[in-house]
Amino acid sequence: MVRRGLLAALAVGACLLVIGLWWAAQEDDPPEWVVWHTADLAGEPAWGEPERITLENRRVALWSGDEKVWQSEPDEPVQDVLWCDIDHDGRRELMLLCWRQGRYGQSRPFWEEETEEQVWSQHIFIYDWTGETAKPIWMASDLGVEVKSWSFTPENRLTLEERSGRVSAWDWISWGLSTLPERPExxxxxxxxxxxxxxxxxxxxxxxxxxxxxxxxxxxxxxxxxxxxxxxxxxxxxxxxxxxxxxxxxxxxxxxxxxxxxxxxxxxxxxxxxxxxxxxxxxxxxxxxxxxxxxxxxxxxxxxxxxxxxxxxxxxxxxxxxxxxxxxxxxxxxxxxxxxxxxxxxxxxxxxxxxxxxxxxxxxxxxxxxxxxxxxxxxxxxxxxxxxxxxxxxxxxxxxxxxxxxxxxxxxxxxxxxxxxxxxxxxxxxxxxxxxxxxxxxxxxxxxxxxxxxxxxxxxxxxxxxxxxxxxxxxxxxxxxxxxx
Known part of the structure; x- marks a missing residue:
């Protein structure tokens, strides 16, 4: 009986150790290969934009003078930020290349189970500036690729460079981002x-x-x-x-x-x-x-x-x-x-x-x-x-x-x-x-x-x-x- 109780205790201890290691892993930072950027971008207040957009310590903030009027969530660390007109409406939008634990967050589709693995995944979030705060207009689920860097130009639109070296072009088509086919010569x-x-x-x-x-x-x-x-x-x-x-x-x-x-x-x-x-x-x-x-x-x-x-x-x-x-x-x-x-x-x-x-x-x-x-x-x-x-x-x-x-x-x-x-x-x-x-x-x-x-x-x-x-x-x-x- 003593031996059987000891084995049971060891089994329970092993399970707790595995659970502890798994939970600790969920608290780790996103992958080590990620390069965390900083930014200080100027807005155009005459067009109703905030005066500055900053990225420091993995969080984005929007400023009016010395007052911080909006800030990204601390549990969604931001890899990089863009301030550009992605949806062709004549006004610039705030775009975050960011990370979160879990694929969906509060945007989990109805067909998924109630729980999801709390592993780090990469996302693109897009916000409109309302004049008072940032309003989310598109929140991508897990991108499914590892994006090393991104850039935006009006001619080539949004360009994503993946960790593998693959480069793809994206644009706002109808509603949301879609990949663009390679342009023929x-x-x-x-x-x-x-x-x-x-x-x-x-x-x-x-x-x-x-x-x-x-x-x-x-x-x-x-x-x-x-x-x-x-x-x-x-x-x-x-x-x-x-x-x-x-x-x-x-x-x-x-x-x-x-x-x-x-x-x-x-x-x-x-x-x-x-x-x-x-x-x-x-x-x-x-x-x-x-x-x-x-x-x-x-x-x-x-x-x-x-x-x-x-x-x-x-x-x-x-x-x-x-x-x-x-x-x-x-x-x-x-x-x-x-x-x-x-x-x-x-x-x-x-x-x-x-x-x-x-x-x-x-x-x-x-x-x-x-x-x-x-x-x-x-x-x-x-x-x-x-x-x-x-x-x-x-x-x-x-x-x-x-x-x-x-x-x-x-x-x-x-x-x-x-x-x-x-x-x-x-x-x-x-x-x-x-x-x-x-x-x-x-x-x-x-x-x-x-x-x-x-x-x-x-x-x-x-x-x-x-x-x-x-x-x-x-x-x-x-x-x-x-x-x-």
Whole structure:
């Protein structure tokens, strides 16, 4: 009995020793290979940023004068810090390369067990500065790789160098960081852009009554032609609503959301949404329209849902080794004031300095800059002085192609030389893609086409032109076709 009790005691002691060693191991620092950085970065208080961002003793602090207004958690030691615009909203975000015990912390997904091993894992945390504190917007789970160092440039975005020597590029795509494919040495992208999807009552009444709310016929006449291009674009003139009592025509439009569903099925990659009618049904309709396209993976520059919380001047399109920054602005809002609590829901030309900053940031972030702009004088066959002024601004700030709408008729296209000598292809007005307007000039719109070429880091626009499209009405059904002459 004594021997058996002694063996039991030894077994218990061994178990306690193992548990003690395991627990002690959990209290150790992260791996020895980690290089702990220090930093003292200057903010731009004029832009609402904190005055300083410091990294000392593995903790990051944000400062207002001598006052520390925010500090990272002591149990999440910070390896390095970046202060950069990672999500393309025109404002810098705080990025921490840090460590914690456990893969998830408070962000454990529901399918994981309640407990997790308390081993050290590496993470990337991203915060927005609200003006008073740092608000977390993206908290990565265990990275799954060992990141030795990182860097950020607007051209190459976020670069991670792993302990193994592997280097990868990352960017903020839609929501969160995603790895970017390796860039080929040469790349080419063909683009087609159509004018205003202007949905008058005769167009939606017939489809709702006779076609069970299916609007696919709006695009069947151009589907074959659009299939020839890598990227296709459309300007959505009227805002979407999902309640029948909100359907309406000129001067305050409300377009059935089923039209947007047809746009999605037609395969468009970019739908420009900044127009003088974007605020016709308030911010709820903007929320509906923007989220409809976002969920379908379609870029909808020019409008943002209220839930975004901040201004995001451009969106990025990554295709076939080419990155395009896409912006959309409207010159007018038909007297609708931007909501004070969320002025970013519609992008306008009201603040020229802001537009110039947007374009400069977009040019740094992408190979090409495409600008959709709602401007000019309705039914004028030639661009007015305001259009020419802004075309020069866009060219001076590095835009590659400008695609204009609002006049409802075709206007010329030409090259405009910017201040640095760069040439910008400007389509002053693509006219209507489809509408119930009966004037011959309003029934005939344009499809701009061009090719984006990149060789190394040298970019050029080639093979440009315009094809005409014609809106037809037969037996109550409106369609648009490519006009062959």
């Amino acid at each position: 040469t790349a080419e992208l063909t683009v087609a852009a159509l004018g205003e999807n202007l949905i008058h009552r005769p167009i939606y009444d017939y489809a709702l009554r006779k076609l069970d709310g299916n609007f696919d016929h709006l695009f069947t006449g151009v589907a074959e032609e659009l299939a020839r291009y890598d990227v296709t674009c459309l300007h959505q003139e009227t805002i979407y609503v999902d309640q029948r009592q909100d359907y309406s025509d000129y001067p305050t439009f409300g377009t059935p959301v089923e039209v947007g569903e047809a746009v999605i099925r037609a395969g468009f990659d970019i739908v420009s949404c900044a127009s003088n009618h974007a605020l016709d049904k308030g911010t709820d309709a903007i929320d509906l329209t923007a989220n409809l396209y976002r969920k379908a993976g379609i870029l909808c520059p020019g409008i943002q849902p209220v839930e975004d919380g901040s201004y995001q001047p451009y969106q990025l399109l990554e295709r076939q080794g080419i990155t395009c920054a896409v912006l959309s602005y409207t010159q007018m809002t038909n007297g609708h004031a931007l909501p004070e609590e969320a002025p970013y829901v519609l992008h306008t030309l009201e603040d020229e300095d802001l537009v110039r900053r947007d374009l400069t940031a977009a040019a740094e972030a992408a190979d090409f800059v495409l600008v959709f702009v709602h401007w000019g004088t309705e039914y004028a066959a030639e661009p007015d002085e305001t259009q020419r002024y802004w075309a020069q601004v866009f060219a001076d700030c590095g835009a590659d192609v400008v695609l204009g709408t609002h006049p409802h008729v075709l206007q010329p296209y030409e090259w405009v030389t910017g201040a640095s000598g760069q040439r910008t292809l400007v389509y002053y007005s693509l006219g209507n893609y489809i509408s119930a307007q009966t004037d011959e000039a309003c029934r005939r719109g344009g499809m701009a086409y061009f090719t984006l070429n990149r060789v190394g880091e040298q970019c050029s626009v080639t093979d440009w032109g315009m094809k005409t499209v014609l809106t037809q009405r037969e037996n109550g059904i409106y369609t648009t076709v490519i006009e062959h002459t």
